[in-house]
Every structure is written in structure tokens, then in C-alpha cells.
Amino acid sequence: MRAFVYEAVATADAALAAMPGQAPDIGETAPQAKFLAGGTNLIDLMKEDVMRPRRLIDVSRLPLAAIEARPEGGVRLGAMARNAATARHPLVRERYPLLSAAILAGASPQIRNMATNGGNLLQRTRCHYFYDTGTPCNKREPGTGCPARAGLARQLAILGTSDHCVATHPSDMCVALAALDAVVHVQSPSGQRTIAFADFHRLPGNAPQRDNTLAGDELIVHIELPANGLQRHSTYLKLRDRASYAFALVSVAAAFELDASGLMRNARIALGGVAHKPWRDAEAEQLLEGQRPEAAAFHAAAHLLLRDARGHGAPGGPGDNRFKIVLARRAILRALEMARDGELTNTGELGTEPVQEFQL
Numbered sequence: 001m002r003a004f005v006y007e008a009v010a011t012a013d014a015a016l017a018a019m020p021g022q023a024p025d026i027g028e029t030a031p032q033a034k035f036l037a038g039g040t041n042l043i044d045l046m047k048e049d050v051m052r053p054r055r056l057i058d059v060s061r062l063p064l065a066a067i068e069a070r071p072e073g074g075v076r077l078g079a080m081a082r083n084a085a086t087a088r089h090p091l092v093r094e095r096y097p098l099l100s101a102a103i104l105a106g107a108s109p110q111i112r113n114m115a116t117n118g119g120n121l122l123q124r125t126r127c128h129y130f131y132d133t134g135t136p137c138n139k140r141e142p143g144t145g146c147p148a149r150a151g152l153a154r155q156l157a158i159l160g161t162s163d164h165c166v167a168t169h170p171s172d173m174c175v176a177l178a179a180l181d182a183v184v185h186v187q188s189p190s191g192q193r194t195i196a197f198a199d200f201h202r203l204p205g206n207a208p209q210r211d212n213t214l215a216g217d218e219l220i221v222h223i224e225l226p227a228n229g230l231q232r233h234s235t236y237l238k239l240r241d242r243a244s245y246a247f248a249l250v251s252v253a254a255a256f257e258l259d260a261s262g263l264m265r266n267a268r269i270a271l272g273g274v275a276h277k278p279w280r281d282a283e284a285e286q287l288l289e290g291q292r293p294e295a296a297a298f299h300a301a302a303h304l305l306l307r308d309a310r311g312h313g314a315p316g317g318p319g320d321n322r323f324k325i326v327l328a329r330r331a332i333l334r335a336l337e338m339a340r341d342g343e344l345t346n347t348g349e350l351g352t353e354p355v356q357e358f359q360l
């Protein structure tokens, strides 16, 4: 049992005042303090002794749960809005059905009722070794090694890896946010700033202990979604080991518009389960521009997206993830077909489960 201080705050200013100045070390094992939102990831990590914050600042009651239309046609999602409330909100369902589908493909109804939008962005990798404090892991303890590279990598990355880490970012919601060009708004004692979603999560490089570009004392206050015309042709396809309640092996958020001649415009493809961040490739998307939504164009884009994919794990063993390269290729092709045909998801989880708001 490790002692820690718990403090609940009622305003963003109070949260920032309670947060001690600390280095941009959001990924380190023992930060001085952490914000606590729904607790569905952070508390798990503390129970497993993977994260050992000395102070928890509970931000779950901050008045940052609104989901609001913006004057230019976009939507602002409060960082404290629960995942379930976000997925079910009429504005999100109408303007960003892709986001609804992605959130509902993740976790379970109970977890989605607790988990917040801000916390979802900052959930940590599900690499087996990261959770097992009896093994080395560069992300948990920098410089100790990466057993996943030659061990159990089944769930892990095939793109953007480094010698230091092959972990994935496990969020479904973030794959949709990447495809939708979301912008993250953060606040710190020195002011406010915005971070384009593409720059929010980072590749492991030689500092895999850092998952993102947020400083340790920055609070996410909301996420902004710009207006787009992607409602009719967007899909979230999730492939996983079990039909529900499992993280993605591969997921694809695919979307485009069709112009009056039936040609693709404004195409987006974001991949989940394959990299340390949701994976997009501007060149692959550009290939679809002005093309008919047909197999030849889809194959060309999938080929380009996966041109640098590499597998890891003990070859031929249960941890080998080389199969994910083929799986990802097929998933991209299928997702683009589904987007063309107006099929929103393969998970069947778009029903009308009740949204319950819990207060601790």
C-alpha cells in the first residue's frame, strides 16, 4: 500500500493551483501529482503499482462536462463529459456519427458511464509487460528494456515503433478524433494553448515513457471538433479477439465526401491498434482525392498506409503480431467499402443503452 494525498476541487483554477509545477513527465511512474477524472485507468494502474502519484487532484466535478454547438458548425466536447454521454449526445450523433460509433465500440457500458473524454485521451498502453512490474519495460522504467519486441507483441504496434518500445495507444475514441481533425484545448498556470490532434500523442522514439505532448501541469479543458461534411460516408470498424469488451487488434476510422460526380473528396483514414498514436498518412488520403470509391483506389491507399509496417514478437509464437499487417490491410479495404455504402460500424453497439451519470 502506498500513501497518497487525495484532494477534490471544484474549479479549473483550483485544480491548477493544487497541481505542483512538474516537468513534462506525464508518462513517468512516480509523478508528484496527477489529475483524477473517472479513475477507470489511473486507479487500475495504481492498484497494479505501475503508477505511484503522491497526490491525486480529483477534477471529476469541474464544470467542464458541457457538449455545445459552435457558431461555425462545429461542436465543443467538455473534458469532463462522460464517454457515454458524449456518444449519445444528439449533436454528436447528428454531426459526428463516426465518433459515436468509435466510443460505443470501446470498453463496456459501465466503464463508458464513468470514463471522461479527457481521461480517454490519456489512457495508457495495454502492453502486457507495462502492467507487469516483475518485468523490465522502457515505458514504465526508462532504460530497462523492451521484452515485447521479442516476446508477447500480439496486441502491439506495427507502425512508428522504435527499438525502445512497440506499444500502442489503446483508445477507440482517439482514432475517430484523429480522423475528425479534433483540437485539444488545455490550460496551465501559464495560460491556455491548443494542440492539433495529430500532435497530441507521440511516437515512442527514445523516450517511450512519454505518451503525449502534454506538460505534467496542463489540464485538458475541452476538445473542439470542426464542422465537416463526412456524416454520410463514415465508418468505425473494430477488429478484436472477442465480440465485445476487448481492445482493438486493428481499428479503422474511414470517411470521405462524394461530390456531384461521385468522386471522393476530403478523405480521412485513421488506424487504431497499430501504433503509439492514432495513425494517419496524408499521402495515402491524398491518393483517394478525386477517385471513384472503388477497389483500385482503396487498394492503393491501403498499400501506401502500410508500406512501412513491421511485425514484432517471437516469430510464429502466440505473441507474434505479423498477422496484423494483413489484418490491417483487409480492415482498411473493408472500412472504405463500408463508408462508401453508408455502414457506420461493424460492432452492433449503436442501440439505446441508458446513460447514467455517476457522481462520486
Ligand SMILES: Cc1cc2nc3c(=O)[nH]c(=O)nc-3n(C[C@H](O)[C@H](O)[C@H](O)COP(=O)(O)OP(=O)(O)OC[C@H]3O[C@@H](n4cnc5c(N)ncnc54)[C@H](O)[C@@H]3O)c2cc1C
Pocket (backbone or CB within 6 Å): 034, 035, 036, 037, 038, 039, 040, 041, 042, 043, 044, 059, 079, 080, 083, 105, 106, 107, 108, 111, 114, 115, 116, 117, 118, 119, 120, 121, 122, 123, 170, 171, 172, 173, 218, 219, 220, 221, 245, 246, 247, 248
Ligand atoms: C476493462 C476495461 C476495458 C476497456 N476497454 C476499452 C476499449 O475497448 N477501448 C477504449 O478506448 N478504452 C477502453 N478502456 C479504457 C477506458 O476508456 C479508459 O480507462 C477511460 O477512457 C479513461 O478515462 P477516465 O476519465 O476514467 O480517466 P482516469 O483514469 O481518471 O485518468 C486517466 C489519465 O488521464 C489523466 N487525466 C484525466 N483527465 C484529465 C484532464 N482533464 N486533464 C489532464 N489529465 C487528465 C489522469 O491524470 C490519468 O493520467 C477500458 C478500460 C477498462 C478498465
Ligand code: SF4
Pocket (backbone or CB within 6 Å): 125, 127, 128, 129, 130, 136, 137, 138, 139, 140, 145, 146, 147, 148, 149, 156, 164, 165, 166, 167, 208
Ligand atoms: S512495448 Fe513499450 S510498454 Fe511494452 S514492454 Fe516494450 S517498452 Fe514496455
